Amino acid sequence: MATTRNGAVRSPSTPTLPQSRQGMQPPAPPAQSGNKPDDYVYFARSTSNFSDEVLPRAKGAQMKLEHYYKIAVDSAIERNTRRVELERRLQVDTTTSDERKQRQLQQLGKKESTFLRLRRTKLGLDDFRTVKVIGKGAFGEVRLVQKTDTSKIYAMKMLRKDEMLKKDQLAHVRAERDVLAESASEWIVQLYYSFQDPTNLYLIMEYLPGGDLMTMLIKYDTFSEDVTRFYMAECVLAIEAVHQLGFIHRDIKPDNILIDKDGHIKLSDFGLSTGFHKQHDSNYYQRLLESANNAGQQGVPTQASRNSVMVNSINLTMTNEQIQTWKANRRKLAYSTVGTPDYIAPEIFQQRGYGKECDWWSLGAIAFECLVGYPPFCSESTHETYQKIMQWKHFLAFPDDVHLSRQAEDFVRRLITSADQRMSIQQIKAHPFFYGVDWATIRVIDAPFVPHLKSITDTSYFPTDQLDQVPEEFETPEPGGTAQKDLAFLGYTFKRFSLSSHAF
Numbered sequence: 001m002a003t004t005r006n007g008a009v010r011s012p013s014t015p016t017l018p019q020s021r022q023g024m025q026p027p028a029p030p031a032q033s034g035n036k037p038d039d040y041v042y043f044a045r046s047t048s049n050f051s052d053e054v055l056p057r058a059k060g061a062q063m064k065l066e067h068y069y070k071i072a073v074d075s076a077i078e079r080n081t082r083r084v085e086l087e088r089r090l091q092v093d094t095t096t097s098d099e100r101k102q103r104q105l106q107q108l109g110k111k112e113s114t115f116l117r118l119r120r121t122k123l124g125l126d127d128f129r130t131v132k133v134i135g136k137g138a139f140g141e142v143r144l145v146q147k148t149d150t151s152k153i154y155a156m157k158m159l160r161k162d163e164m165l166k167k168d169q170l171a172h173v174r175a176e177r178d179v180l181a182e183s184a185s186e187w188i189v190q191l192y193y194s195f196q197d198p199t200n201l202y203l204i205m206e207y208l209p210g211g212d213l214m215t216m217l218i219k220y221d222t223f224s225e226d227v228t229r230f231y232m233a234e235c236v237l238a239i240e241a242v243h244q245l246g247f248i249h250r251d252i253k254p255d256n257i258l259i260d261k262d263g264h265i266k267l268s269d270f271g272l273s274t275g276f277h278k279q280h281d282s283n284y285y286q287r288l289l290e291s292a293n294n295a296g297q298q299g300v301p302t303q304a305s306r307n308s309v310m311v312n313s314i315n316l317t318m319t320n321e322q323i324q325t326w327k328a329n330r331r332k333l334a335y336s337t338v339g340t341p342d343y344i345a346p347e348i349f350q351q352r353g354y355g356k357e358c359d360w361w362s363l364g365a366i367a368f369e370c371l372v373g374y375p376p377f378c379s380e381s382t383h384e385t386y387q388k389i390m391q392w393k394h395f396l397a398f399p400d401d402v403h404l405s406r407q408a409e410d411f412v413r414r415l416i417t418s419a420d421q422r423m424s425i426q427q428i429k430a431h432p433f434f435y436g437v438d439w440a441t442i443r444v445i446d447a448p449f450v451p452h453l454k455s456i457t458d459t460s461y462f463p464t465d466q467l468d469q470v471p472e473e474f475e476t477p478e479p480g481g482t483a484q485k486d487l488a489f490l491g492y493t494f495k496r497f498s499l500s501s502h503a504f
């Protein structure tokens with residue numbers, strides 16, 4: 001393929017495959033109409049003499065090679081697009097001098113060379129130093145780290161490969177990397193690199209020093225309607241950005257709403273998000289149900305029993321004491337592999353299919369919590385929470401001692417409702433609760449709470465004292481790695497091209 005010195009592809013139209021890739025095409029498929037019979041003989045003979053061991057290995061090698069060339073071709077196309085885009089912008093720009101335009105083109109060329117060099121360097125754990133463990137999730141932990149050569153600060157999420165394989169989380173971990181890698185949205189946490197070693201997968205993301213909404217709710221208990229309006233409005237735009245990328249988040253909860261240095265929010269944790277067209281992987285919910293049912297000592301509910309769970313056995317409201325216990329255990333629940341179903345829409349449990357509306361239910365549950373102090377279906381066990389969600393009509397109740405405006409209550413009620421009645425994005429933005437919100441500028445106005453940071457490595461908004469048991473030294477990766485593990489995580493590695501200087 002013809003490339004310029006800075007690596008951009010010359011032809012803006014359909015790029016041709018590299019020679020080596022053209023020569024790598026797999027043998028012709030079995031004879032179909034028009035194929036010579038000899039093609040099929042060749043195909044059949046080509047694998048028949050190989051042992052059972054060799055074929056999977058060859059298949060693995062073929063997948064790796066194909067992946068390698070796909071990445072090479074895709075990034076050449078991306079380089080080309082960036083060049084063509086800049087040239088087009090400069091052509092119509094009448095205010096910039098020719099000399100300056102030339103400089104901009106040269107700058108892009110330099111960035112591309114740096115990026116190509118970066119792509120060739122293999123990143124590993126040795127390139128980062130831990131400053132502090134700042135978070136924990138179901139399958140790993142999150143650390144504040146510093147890249148040793150540039151001294152730049154990042155958040156590093158580590159996920160254990162064997163745990164992911166054991167718990168069938170492959171689709172989830174891949175979804176997370178895909179959403180973060182595809183997005184350049186200001187509402188979604190930026191992913192700069194992802195890499196792997198035989199033991200772990202690593203996501204190197206921008207560090208959001210303000211902590212998360214769960215930590216804020218633990219500290220403040222409730223927010224005023226004005227403060228709730230601000231966070232909910234930002235969440236609406238963030239969820240809309242996820243949907244525009246073609247993903248459903250499915251796991252929106254306060255611990256996944258992060259606060260940046262100016263007090264604005266970004267969404268993280270795309271472990272459960274799924275492309276609209278991908279089949280839903282229901283294992284996670286199945287496990288949630290099983291554990292919930294074990295706790296409640298009942299069998300996994302059938303469709304019929306799901307619809308007729310004993311309402312009378314569950315209290316409609318929680319006592320103050322029960323609410324305090326729930327709050328005290330909240331962080332522990334966030335760290336467990338079971339997770340909390342508190343914010344999950346009922347249609348997800350029903351396994352009859354669902355769409356992006358499920359994320360708006362979660363928003364309703366979070367809004368309720370911000371205003372009332374605990375989520376609407378909060379219970380002493382996940383089993384009870386699940387039952388309450390399935391019978392939300394019966395269990396959705398606003399406590400008498402909490403005084404809300406009509407608009408706030410209506411906003412929550414029109415999200416915590418059946419999927420076909422739930423507000424759409426347009427209806428949400430036009431709801432009276434958001435009266436006065438300027439959707440175009442909300443991210444640049446002053447946030448109600450701005451973190452006071454002493455330095456770029458300030459971790460005071462994270463519960464670091466509660467994470468002390470997590471070792472700060474990295475575990476040394478196991479030597480080697482099974483072929484199965486290798487292939488399972490093929491394509492996980494990612495490096496972001498950025499016109500800003502942060503990624504380098």
Ligand SMILES: Nc1ncnc2c1ncn2[C@@H]1O[C@H](COP(=O)(O)OP(=O)(O)OP(=O)(O)O)[C@@H](O)[C@H]1O
Pocket residue numbers: 134135136137138139140141142155157189205206207208209211212255256258268269271334335336339462
């Ligand atoms: N980019 C980031 N910057 C700052 N803190 C972060 C960042 N990413 C995650 N955290 C912190 O780490 C916590 C756990 O992160 P995250 O929810 O992504 O982990 P997880 O293992 O996927 O969790 P889950 O159990 O929800 O699947 C967050 O609640 C947050 O406090």
